[in-house]
Amino acid sequence: MITMMKRKRGRGENEKDAKKQKLLNELGQSQLPYLTPKDDGFHQLWKTKYSKLVLRNAERIPHDVHREVQEAFGLLQKHACLFQDLVRIKGKDFVTPVSRILIGNPGYTYKYLNTRLFTVPWPVEGYEINYSHPEISKACEALIKLNEHLRRETVLALQEQNLSETKGTEDSVVTEKLQEEAAPVTESGCASPDQSAVHVPKNDCADLKERTSYNLTLLNYMDPQRMPFLKQEPYFGMGKMAVSWHHDENLVERSTVAVYSSCREDDMNMTHQHCVLAGHQPRFSSTHRVAECSQGTLPYILGRCNAALENLHGDAALGCLALKSLDIGTIKGVEEIHNETSHLLCELRKEGQVEEQRKERIECLLPLLEERHELRQEWFVRCHSLLALSLPEEEKPRCHPYWQMGDPHLPLPFNLEDIIIELRKILEGQTKYARPQLTPASLE
Template sequence: MQETLWQRVKEGLEWFDGAIGEGEEEEEAGRIAGNKGGGRRRGFEQALERYYPKFRVIHRDLLPSALEPSTRRALEVLKDQMGWFRRDYVWVKGKVTQTMVTRLLVGERGCTYKYKGLRLFCRSWETEAAKVPDSACHALAEIRRLNEVLKEKSRKQHECFMARGEGSGEGAVEGGVNSFNATLINYFDESIANHVETRPEPYYGMGRCCISWHADDGVVEQSAIAVYNVIERAEKGEEEELGEVWKVGLKVKWEVDTPGVAVPMVNGDAYVMLSGFNEKNQHCVVCGRGSRFSSTHRVCPQEDMYHNFYCRCRETFLQLHFPWNARGVLQEGEERRACLSKIVASLDALEDLHDQLEFEWLRQFHFQYFDLPPSELDDYWVEVIHVLADLWQRMEIVVWIWISCCRRKSFMVGGKELRDRLERLRQLTSQQKGQGQEVQSSLPFLMKKLLRSEGAGGGREAAGEKAIPEDALELVKATLARRLQKRQEHRIWWEENFRKRLSMGRGGEQREGGKRKRKEGRADGLGFSLLPANLNSLVSTLK
């Protein structure tokens, strides 16, 4: 396939360009593109409808007349007054790099979006309790209104497509394929175009791309995606000339026989990629004249919502099997095997969430925002991170309890030793600054369960301990050793990438010697301790 693809590229792939004219202009466009296939205007609409029927353009005349100016003002407030747009860090081919465009994620409270190994934490458009200036509240409310408009327009486009009988069996998404709960707003600044490397589109010669060929990931499968364009002209009133129009390129995934299409984008227009388009096709963005905002509205998975993740953690804790409650392993027959299975399953479930909490939430947030001053951090997410850091500490205690039992080869853990551990956790949590009511109310449920459990805090002496059977001990030790070894490798990987991130500085520039002064053991501006990277000593005790 790869050999065939590049052979076809060399010969010139067929594509249709909706932004060029016919005759001499068509010939000139092919010459500028530097591709033998050239771009052809004639038949553009037919090609778009035939090959990409799930890509629907919504002209600005079909949208509310006040939508463009109100959205433009809102975006300018968020970018210029609030300074919330920033270049995010991503992993591309194993390297830490920054996005070419600056971006901002806005959506429902607690929503996150996972992209290229990166988790973005959204600014909530639910402004009732937001601690931001009134101008920012109004701007976020405008983005929410834009989302509602695009929801409705996307729903109608979806219904029209389904009415044609071409989409049966698609769009089975909870809440609807157009239930957008977040928008990723990209901003490409024309003034930096000469200072960054934009690569030419490699297959058709459509022009230089600021966003290369891709399909959006991190969204609910079979959901729709809607995009609204706000384009700032360098000189107002200037006519768009050949080769200066912003375009969206379309192609089929892993296929060269279907012609490509370049769809021109006009200020105030929107387009919708209906259910199923993202799974079968790719798109790119070809640079044009002027700076451009693109508000890309999408359906983020419910598992990426903070509240749902926290509820999963809490439920797992409530169903946790502690060593001193595992008396069934001393029995014989089916009850013994069932109890062993529950112990390992309970431990594995907790460790799955333990890893997600550390590597998908805490370290992700720290990696992105550690160098921001507190005034630039979202107060809501700072409180959430405090809650999650507290939860992470409890999970570490549970791991310590199991390791301690394996060392002693007993189901019992010394009451005083456990109480000391829990007291240190309580003191740590009470000393955290800026924590919300949720932190205060969520702490007791684990501590009470631990302290009231049989053998945990009742002051029983070692004489009352029950030895762990050898097969159960080996099973638990093997499970712990496997999980801790994997976590150690993952932590080392994160630390290496964090050092690379540290050397890039806040704006992406290389710092001299790759060094930056910061208080050891603290995440600048976040208010929680950095997580330990070394588990070798714990792993060695289980071998």
């Protein structure tokens, strides 16, 4: 199941689109030149413009890890665990040509193209995880082994780069020696100082850990023979694309991305875009990421719900729940947490309030309700689009929570338009605007 989170297009994104279109107009029928490893100047360009891109040969991956990961890909495909996602690009819905599954820390999520994915958890100490089939458990276990290997490789790569920059040299002999002799990385994210030739200052340890602590992997499967409607790469004429030019989203700033047997420092993600060419053969990829999950985990959501409930207390006189505080900071914080509540509206409808305070509270609440209304309507439209309805039943997005008008068990209607109009009219001084009175109810 997939759910959507709103991501407004900023001025920067619109400017990028305008620049892309300008470039395409200037190119016309011509194409930009590009280099491959066979061309003169390729490695010099890599060294000067893509120095944060680090490649490692597959032979560096332990044989048992490599074998188990290859088997894991087959098992996930066997059990139909990979799905095409319904995504939104520039206001239009698309089904991705690439099939995906997100595997990672329990309760973690990853958001891209207005779509939020939830992890199938890999085995983590302290969590009891029940898989629908033992082979899926086996696949997840293989991927967390790969994740740990790539984390160690990434730390080593960053240490080598730091050493090279510190000495002001790129001595290949030293680099090779470091690759051979580097000690295993400790859980703190830094090599043990008495075992490794690479010494990392203490204040760099936390930075290394933050940038390399992969908490999930987005697995992709593509079969070019089953993707007939792919776009051609527009700038260089490199053939069909499985994934168009883009920046990766929802990552911790300056964190690394490891793609199966390679490490890619994500400073590049800020300054460079990348695409995935379709090629000719079916293939998998496992892209390990440090997803920005400060607000995207189940424990966070539960914690915020508890914080909202702390502003409630039972009113014995009224025989119902009431709010402890109408402070502006509390209103804003609670309404950002709530999916729904009618208690605040009941307070704002009461007569005899200090008008200035009432106005201030409505001005705080109104934009939050407007945003909530916009998100609901957009998601409702997506769930009922022809594209969404054409998906298999188990892959359709769910319009949830959703309820009909007049449901007595829920505090507010699904459509918030009337409430928004009422609050606007109160601000305009039309406090006698008629509408059905809502009775305080328990939180959803």
